[in-house]
Amino acid sequence: MTDPLWDRDMADAALRRVYEAARPYLDSLADRPVYDPDTAALLAELSGGPGVSPRPSDGGLPEHGDGADAVTERLLRIGTAAATHSAGPRFFHFVIGGVTPAALAADWTAALLDQNAAFRASSPLAAELERIALRWLRQLFGLPEVYGATLVPSATFANFTSLAVATHWWAEQHDVDVAADGLAALPRMPVLSGGYVHASARKALQMLGHGRDTVEVYAADRVGRADLPAIERRLAELSGPAVLIGNAGEVNAGDFDRIAVLADLAERYGAWLHVDGAFGLFAAVSPRTAGLVEGIDRADSIAGDAHKWLNVPYESGFAFLREPTRLPATFGMPGTAYLPGPGSPLGSGPGAARPGSARSVQPPLPDGPVDYALYGPESSRRARAMPIWATLAAYGRDGHRLMVERQLDLAQRLARLVDEAPDLERLAEVPLCIVCFRAAPRHVPADELDELNRRLGAALLDDGRVYVGTTVYDGRVALRPAIVNWRTTEADIDLLVDVVRELVARLAPAPPSAGASAR
Known part of the structure; x- marks a missing residue:
């Protein structure tokens, strides 16, 4: 039996099918419905159905495959019909952008090259693309050069990354190295927000072990506008540091917390200010709306999501940190012989201890590409910088x-x-x-x-x-x-x-x- 993985003609035919399907599908988006409920029956063919080779009765894994060309034909036939066509112009649910032509081509290239963007050693190309893309994003939003950043899968992960660093900062105020010792010896971390706080920030706190209900919400009305005097009173009552969450772009009406006032409060009471700007951060791109994010350049951390208003494919979140050396202090991996890290021959990547602790001294960020697996929650990482780099390079x-x-x-x-x-x-x-x-x-x-x-x-x-x-x-x-x-x-x-x-x-x-x- 011929090994189908080595059938070059079949592989070429499968790739050609995708190429040939792309233009008609993209051209159809302007006129087709976003979703056609009559196509739901096609989904049965994914595990067996009309025109498909026999499958186990439970729809399980087939003993013999159908080959790359046949499977690609089936996926395209079902997908172009039964998908929710969120890349089209009339998808207004949630906050989901389309995909610019440059970003789509770059995303295909990312799959073609299949780079692991974890370390410089695994892909110098991916590392350099990410460094440039993050610098361009910072410039697009008008943030000071002091900010560093990392790419993550989503806005939820951007909130997770930012609030994880905030947790390490907060533990540091209690003289605890939470990377090494965890949260067990610490009191509950105070987290304060107005009523616009998003579920993804709560989920991030839940994953970090603080609990999703740890957020103290101070709302001035049923809409959720922040009660700033109440937040200040609570900060004055606290005997230690706290984390403030500001919201740039509330999901029901697109409203904004007064970020500059929250920044004043954070400075006055020694709090960490995190801004959830999943889509609202893009207000900074236009002079017409830049005033909505006034003060964001004083935040300690900022979460954003490029698959929203930058119009690049999933998964493309990002987190900015005013003190970027705190990223590897939070996410650095313990020394392992075959991975970059302390004592590794592959690089001088930082460990997990906090900056300035007695256990280690955090080196400054290098001028060139870094080992991004040590700067965020993922180890193996797709080269998600490619579509971001491409759309920014293409359209400026x-x-x-x-x-x-x-x-x-x-x-x-x-x-x-x-x-x-x-x-x-x-x-x-x-x-x-x-x-x-x-x-x-x-x-x-x-x-x-x-x-x-x-x-x-x-x-x-x-x-x-x-x-x-x-x-x-x-x-x-x-x-x-x-x-x-x-x-x-x-x-x-x-x-x-x-x-x-x-x-x-x-x-x-x-x-x-x-x-x-x-x-």
Whole structure:
């Protein structure tokens, strides 16, 4: 039997299929629905089904494979039909950008080259690309040169990385080397935030062993705006250091904490300021919105996510640290003969002890590429810097500023269309790229609007022409479309409003008299 792994013709055919499928699929995104529920039946073919060679009755691993070409054909046929087409211009659910052409080509290249971006020794190319990409990101956001950074899989991991470093800083104030000795000897770490704190920050604290409910929330209203006087009173009460979480770009309406005021408080009371800027950090890219992140250049750590507004593929989070030597102090691996680290012949990578401790002295960051496995939670790492480097190199600062400003304009267009529609109600200002609104037909009683909007959200996802989910804002069920995809146009925004109003009319038809009065 011929080993199928060495069948060059089959491998060439599989790769050719992907290349030939790419252009028609990308060209179709402007016109196809975001999701077609009628394609769900195709998913059965992933483990066996019509046109597929026989499979065990439980859909388990086949004894004999179908070959690369046949499997690639099946994956493309199913995937291009049954996927949620989030790369397209009408996916407004969550906050998910598209993929620029340069980023897509670079992501394919990353898979082709299959680099392990853990160490300089494993890939000088990946290490250098990451160093340059991180420097360019810092410059894109206007952060001071003192900041260092690392790439991580997601905004959750960016929060995890930042809050892990904050934990080590906090333990250091108690003269504990938490990398070596853990948290057992320490009191509970105080973490304070306004009501915009995101679930990913709670999850990060949960993974770090602090507990997701350790966050003390001080909100001035039901929306979640930070009660800054209450936060200051709590800081004054504490007998030791604390961690503040500021939020740049709240997920329901795109609002911002007053980062500069939080930075003042952090300096006054010796606290660590972490800013969750998963998508809101991109406000810094445009002079029109840069004031929203005033003071962010004084944060100790910042979390961001490039697959949102930078429009690169998953997984592309990043964390900035004002004191970057704290990254290897937190994430450095214990000495191992075959890996860079203390005493290793492969390099002089730092160990896990904190900077300035009696156990080790942390060397300064080198001028060139570093061993990034020692600067974040992952050891083996995909070369995720390639798409980031490529899109920044291809379109530059101006290209990304124009993209952000186009989407700012689209958000304002949507807000205006909502305001003009008699059956829709906007619930919040639109400082950035999210428009929070709900269906509110005049003939529907106020106490029935939440249920109507829940049904509307489900209907939108089932309909699939546009994709928008629901949230609860100020105690009211609402929609919160986020506009961050480079492909989105005015026509897509207009279609969103048309589809929403069409479904509202279907779900809550107006009585004849009410319809006449509305006109």
